[in-house]
Amino acid sequence: MTGLDDFPLWAAILVSLLLLVGSGLTLLGTIGLVRFQSFYERVHAPTLGTTCGAGGILIASMLYFSVLQSRIALHEVLITLFVTVTTPVTLMLLARAAIYRDRTEGKVDMPQALSGKAPSRVETTSPDDAPAAKG
Amino acid sequence: MSSTILLWSLTLSQWMLVAAMSCATFRVLRGPRAQDRVLGLDALYVGAMLLVLTFGIRNGSTIYFEAALVIALLAFVSTAALAKFLMRGEVIE
Amino acid sequence: MSRVLPYPLLTASLILMWLLLNSFSLGHLILGTIFAYGASWAMAALQPAKPRIRRWDLIPVLFFRVFGDIFRSNIAVAGIILRGKSRKRTPGFVVIPLDLRDRTALAVLACVLTATPGTAWIEYHAENGQLMIHVLDLVDEAVWIDTIRNRYARLLMEIFE
Numbered sequence: 598m599t600g601l602d603d604f605p606l607w608a609a610i611l612v613s614l615l616l617l618v619g620s621g622l623t624l625l626g627t628i629g630l631v632r633f634q635s636f637y638e639r640v641h642a643p644t645l646g647t648t649c650g651a652g653g654i655l656i657a658s659m660l661y662f663s664v665l666q667s668r669i670a671l672h673e674v675l676i677t678l679f680v681t682v683t684t685p686v687t688l689m690l691l692a693r694a695a696i697y698r699d700r701t702e703g704k705v706d707m708p709q710a711l712s713g714k715a716p717s718r719v720e721t722t723s724p725d726d727a728p729a730a731k732g
Numbered sequence: 733m734s735s736t737i738l739l740w741s742l743t744l745s746q747w748m749l750v751a752a753m754s755c756a757t758f759r760v761l762r763g764p765r766a767q768d769r770v771l772g773l774d775a776l777y778v779g780a781m782l783l784v785l786t787f788g789i790r791n792g793s794t795i796y797f798e799a800a801l802v803i804a805l806l807a808f809v810s811t812a813a814l815a816k817f818l819m820r821g822e823v824i825e
Numbered sequence: 826m827s828r829v830l831p832y833p834l835l836t837a838s839l840i841l842m843w844l845l846l847n848s849f850s851l852g853h854l855i856l857g858t859i860f861a862y863g864a865s866w867a868m869a870a871l872q873p874a875k876p877r878i879r880r881w882d883l884i885p886v887l888f889f890r891v892f893g894d895i896f897r898s899n900i901a902v903a904g905i906i907l908r909g910k911s912r913k914r915t916p917g918f919v920v921i922p923l924d925l926r927d928r929t930a931l932a933v934l935a936c937v938l939t940a941t942p943g944t945a946w947i948e949y950h951a952e953n954g955q956l957m958i959h960v961l962d963l964v965d966e967a968v969w970i971d972t973i974r975n976r977y978a979r980l981l982m983e984i985f986e
Contacts, residue, residue, distance in 0.1 A: 609734035613741030616786065620745035620752070622903060623782060626942075627755035627775050629906040636767055637945070638916050639759070641902060641961045643775040644942040646752065646782075649899040654745075654782050658797075661789050671845055672797050673785075676804055680778070683808040685939035687774060689946050690815035692939075692959070695767040696947055697819055 608664045612657045619653025626650060636695050640688055647684040652677060742790050746783060753779040770814045777807030831869035836861045876929035880984050887980055895941050902942040905962060917963040918947065921956045921970050925978045930985040934977055944969075 626645030633639045655673040662670035756779055759772030781803040788796030830836060836858075843857030878884075905914065925931060935946045938958060947957045960969055 604734045604738070606734045606737075609737045612789075613737050616741050616745040616789075617748075620748040620782065620786075622899065623779060624748045624752040624755070625903050625906050627752040627759075627779070629902070630759050630772065630775055631755045632906065632909065635916070636765065636771070637918075637947075637959045638961060639768060639771055640945045640959065641942055642906070643771065643778065644940060645899060645902055645906075646775060646778050648895050648940060648942065651778065651782060654785055658785050658789055662794065665792060670794070672794065675842060675845055676781075676785075676797075676801055679801070679804050679808075680781075681940060682936065683804070684774075684778075685936040685946075687808060687811040687815060688771075688939050689935060690812055691767055691770060691774075691818075692945055692947050694815045694818035695765075698765075698767065 605664065608660060612661050615653045615657035615660070619650050619655075619657065621650075622646065622653065623650035637692070640692050640695075644684065644688070647680055651680050738789075742786060746786050746790075749779050749783045749786065753783070766818055767815075770811060770818065773814070774807060774811045777803060777811070781807065830862075830865065832865040835868060836865045839864055874928065876927075876985065878984060879986070883980060883984050887984065890976070890980070891937050891941075898941050898943045902961065914961075915963050916959065916961050917966075918957055918959050919963065919966050919969050921958065921973050923949075923954045923956050923974070923978055925982055925986075926954070927982075927985040930981040933985075934981055937977060938973070 623646035626642050629642035629645070630639055633642060655677045659670055659673045662672075753776055756772045756775035760769050760776065763769055781800045784796050784800045784803060788794065788800070839861035840854070840857045843860060844853060847853045847857075925934065931949065935949075938944050938946045943961045945959045947959050949956045956973075958969075958973070963969070
C-alpha cells in the first residue's frame with residue numbers, strides 16, 4: 598500500500614466511497630439477518646449484500662486495478678455475473694425447502710399449497726422462535 | 733494523500749465485513765431452525781468472498797481474485813446441496 | 826449454422842470468459858475457442874429445451890428496469906432494517922395469477938424477483954399459473970400484483986413468447 602502517492606485523488610475517493618457503501622450494505626443485510634423475526638423475512642436480508650454490496654466492492658476493485666495498471670481490468674465482471682445469477686437460485690431452493698418443512702410439520706400460519714382455492718394473503722407475524730419449532 | 737484515504741477506507745470496510753460475518757455466524761450458531769443456519773452460512777460465504785477481494789485491493793495483487801471466484805463457486809454448490817438436503821433429508825434421490 | 830455451431834451465444838460467452846480469466850493473446854484466443862466449441866457440443870448432447878428469444882431489442886429495457894428496481898429496493902430494505910421495530914410493518918405472502926407460461930421467462934422472473942431485496946419467490950403452480958411470493962413490507966396487495974403482472978410479466982412475455 599506504500600508508494601501509492603501518485604495514485605490519482607479522484608480515483609482514490611471514488612474507490613473508497615464504493616468500498617464503504619458496499620461493505621456497509623453487506624453489514625446492514627446481515628444485521629437484518631440477525632434482527633428479523635421469521636425465516637421468510639430473513640430470506641430477504643442477504644440479497645442486500647449480494648446485489649449492491651457485492652456490486653460496490655467489485656466495481657471498486659475493477660476501478661482500482663484499472664487505474665493502477667492503466668489498462669481495463671474486467672475480471673470482476675465474472676464474479677458479479679456469477680453472484681447475481683446464483684444467489685437467487687440458492688435462496689429460492691432454500692425458501693422452497695423451508696415452506697416444505699413447515700407444511701409437513703403442519704404449521705398453522707403457513708399458506709396452503711397452490712392448488713384449487715388458495716388464500717390470497719396470510720400474515721406471518723408470529724416468530725418461529727417458538728420452543729416447539731426446534732429443527 | 734490518496735494512499736491515506738485508501739488505507740483508511742479499506743481498513744474500515746474490512747472491519748465492517750468482519751462485523752457482517754460475525755452477524756452471519758450468530759445466525760448459524762443460533763438457528764433456530766436448520767434453514768436459518770443454511771441462510772447464515774450463505775451470508776457468511778458472501779462476506780468471506782468480499783473480504784478476500786478487499787485483501788486483493790490492499791495488497792495490489794490480482795491473485796486474490798481467483799480465491800474469491802472459488803469461494804463464490806463453493807458458496808453456490810454447498811448452499812444448493814444443503815437446501816436440497818433440507819427438502820427431503822437426503823442429497824441423492 | 827446450427828449444424829456447425831449449436832449454441833453461438835454460449836460459445837461466444839465462453840470464449841469471452843476464457844479471455845477474461847487469462848490475459849488476451851492469440852494463443853489463448855485459439856485455446857479458448859477450442860474449449861468453447863467442445864463445451865457447446867457437450868451442451869447440445871444434453872439436449873436442453875432451447876429458449877427462443879423473439880425481441881432482442883427489449884432485453885436492454887428489461888436490464889435497466891431490473892437494475893433500477895434493485896437499486897431502489899436496496900435503499901428501501903436498508904431503511905427498513907435501520908428503522909428496526911419503531912415502525913409497524915406487515916410481511917406477508919401474496920398469490921399472483923400469471924399468464925406467463927414460457928419456462929425460460931419464468932426462470933428469469935424468478936431470478937429477478939429473488940435477487941431484488943424485499944421480494945422472494947416461494948413457489949409456482951404450473952397447472953393454474955399461480956405464483957406465490959413473499960413480500961417484506963406488504964402495504965397493498967393489489968399494488969404488488971399489478972407491479973409484477975404489468976411491469977415484469979408483460980415485458981417477459983413480449984421477449985420470449
